[in-house]
Amino acid sequence: MLNKLAISGIKHRIRDYAVLFSGLVISSAVFYMFMTLATNQSFLKTSTPVDATPIIFGFGIILLAIITLVYLVYANGFLMSMRQKEYGMFMMLGARGSKIGRMIFLETVIIGMISTVVGIVLGIGLTGALSQWLIDSMDLTIKSFNPIYLPAIGFTFIFFIVIFALAAIRNSLRLRKTNVLKLLHMDQQPVRIKKAGFGKLILAIIGVGLLAAGYYSMILLGKGAMILLPVALITIVLGTYLVINSLFSWIIRLLKSNRRFSLKKLNNFTLSQLGFRISDYTRILSMVAMLFALALGAITVGGQLKSVSDFVVGSNNYYDAVVHNIDDQQRANIKKIDVKDQVTYNYKIKGNQLYFNLEQFKNHKFANYKMVDYTKQDEMKTPPVEYYGFSNKKQQSKAPMTDLFTQVSPSDASYVPNFVNTSEYQKAGGKERSMTFIKSSGFHQNLAAIKKVAVKDKEKYPTLIDQKYQNYMMINSFFSGLEFMGIFLGIAFLAMLASCLMFKILSGAASDIKRYEMLHKMGTRNNLLRTSVNKEIATLFLIPGVMGIVHVLFGLQMFRVFVIHPYANILLPFSIFFCLYIVYYFVTVTLYKQIVLKKIK
Structure with a gap:
């Protein structure tokens, strides 16, 4: 009987599960795309002149594993937010916690296994298509690379199954320890908002100062002062966190204090929503901003290496x-x-x-x-x-x-x-x-x-x-591996990070339903509610996006050591970033509206 109720609940929320499933498929596909490079030692040795590449990719595996873990935590939170009331109802009807815990375990593991298998298949297709596009469009010379790579398949499958098993155990234990009434009324829990006081103003000023110091350090790095690399890294990470947590909180407070602006339409409600969103999302927004900068920087520098190789060839031989x-x-x-x-x-x-x-x-x-x-x-x-x-x-x-x-x-x-x-x-x-x-x-x-x-x-x-053609082939093969890896991995990371932000926003959608229903009952027009959603989510996407772009613009100064003009041809990577970002924004807005405005007609 319990299994029938569970299956009925899944069918009832098939659209939400489709969103969850597609997100999990994307995450496993992106992870596989990275592993096809990171675990292929023959490719790394033949496609790049940098001896430290295996170490860099080892660090990249750890970084991607952490990002994927964070992503799965938010996706898992999205799953629990959809089903927690139903689980509470089952317990009120007499179902034992152990039975429901077993059901949650099986449900999580089965979803994880299916999405991982589909994700690996999709990852193989995406890897083949993206790699071929890069090789053809940039005339790259790539050796020992195969979209179907068995070690990458094994690593991806084992990693995701282990993570899903741990998530299933965590869900099961968490449910057993949670009171039935709390499960039934989880979406009605009060949210405490910390006001942006004088202390936050001081932290905001410190954050801006740290960012300025970090940006200046990167300019000096471009002039050869490599000793400042740790300084730039620490100051920018801390500065990003403080600016998002404090500066934007103060901007929201100032906008709310402007009555001509805040009392216009639903601006005050939207600002209040953003007020507790910023406080709750500081860590994820900071992480996304930093890693967006790394991913966008990788794409930009990868493209610059192509222009460098073309410049080296073109400036040595006048005749073709x-x-x-x-x-x-x-x-x-x-x-x-x-x-x-x-x-x-x-x-x-x-x-x-x-x-x-x-x-x-x-x-x-x-x-x-x-x-x-x-x-x-x-x-x-x-x-x-x-x-x-x-x-x-x-x-x-x-x-x-x-x-x-x-x-x-x-x-x-x-x-x-x-x-x-x-x-x-x-x-x-x-x-x-x-x-x-x-x-x-x-x-x-x-x-x-x-x-x-x-x-x-x-x-x-x-x-x-x-002559020129042979010189071109030699230099192009020298840079091809680095170009390919930079652009390939940058695109994959951007997709993963945008997915992280999307599921973090969606995981909190259930708690917003009551607020929008209340506004609707008070007579607020539907178009104003939809506009408020658009503004709120756009702000949450813009904050890390804009900060990531600013980080990249200053970070490119570091590469003046081997790239004479680092800002040449940055239109393509920024266009890729914008297209991916705007797609994820519209998907997030659409799904969020389907959740919070579902009962509002």
Whole structure:
């Protein structure tokens, strides 16, 4: 009989259970996505040059486990808030606490097992789709990575089953110790609100000061003062907590004291709701703000590494491709490139003498990037171009440092370059050879065609120094692992943290039902109630979101050590953050309204 009542209760709340189930599926999917990287040692060793990567991922496993644990606690709270009144009714009807405890245990474990299995399957699909999108869109070179990874499946399944078993035991014990009347009236418990007094004002000022000190420390970190890293970490964590707990409480108090604002529509009610929400949610909002900053920072820096690798390649070679002794097949390959500039130079080798025809450089000067000291630059800029006509000794002395000389052959460093007129060139002995330099309208836009030209040239002349395409592949493979991990894990963490915030808000929805019903009975229009919900939840999402963005904007200063312009191309990561965040906001608002305004028509 008890089992039938339990199943009937689940059917009655099937929509709420669907929300819970989908959230648990997402959490296990995200956990699996992380574990496919963290447990794959061959991938970590082959895809990143950083020796400390396994240690970093070991720390990441601990961090994600803590976040997942917090997430499951809130999801479990959401489950209990839905069923606690029904459990109380069962006990009033004579059901023993041990029976209900066993029912709760089985219910929690079964939901956990099913959601974990579905989450792993979803995680495999998401891992494959996201990894392929990143590899294709960013032209990454990834080795030893497989979306279906058995150790990750094992770790994920064991972790979640253990957590769900512990949660089931906790639920069962908690229920047995709770008085029946308290279960029946859990949603009517009074909430104590601490007023924002003078003490909180002092704490708010201290919090702002700590954040300022932390931000300044990160600016100094970008200049090489690595000793300040612990200072920045401690001050920003403490500052975030104090600002959320104290500063926002004072802002709410000031808004409530402004009667023209607070007495307009339901503003006073919304501010009161936020008043006790801020006090209750300080820890979760602080955690979400900090970890949002880490996740968003990982995506941003991952994208910056791509721009760094492109900059390194683009600033070393002016010409996008070089063809030695061009033939008909290479001419056909060049036609597939959107050519901006193309020039051919002939040369002869006699003994240790290298001869070029000066007339060719008069008609078309050779272009080469100027040598630049990048440590003295404050942003990534393409080096200025120098044009060489080699008509004077100063330019001729620089010839060995240009691509014109280095593309002759790797052993030609001992050759002496000679730039002579046409008659002297014709008298010089040796077989005439040629080099055709090609500048395209855009290296990445023409990458497929440039690859064909470069690969074919390398096949014919394997001993020649690598040209731009080979340099691009080498540097891209060097950074690819770090880029992939940064963006991949950043997106996964953002999804998990937004889910944490969503379930924390939903877990308290049951206690808000009476307040909204009371306002409705007093004659408050439905649209005002819905607007109040929108404002309240928007504020709870905005606080950690805005603080996380501010943390990232200052935190990027730290990466000036190896990223010349850390704020370049930040639109993509911030767009990803905004899209994920706005989706979770609308889902949370919709579900919250379905709970608290369900009986209001």
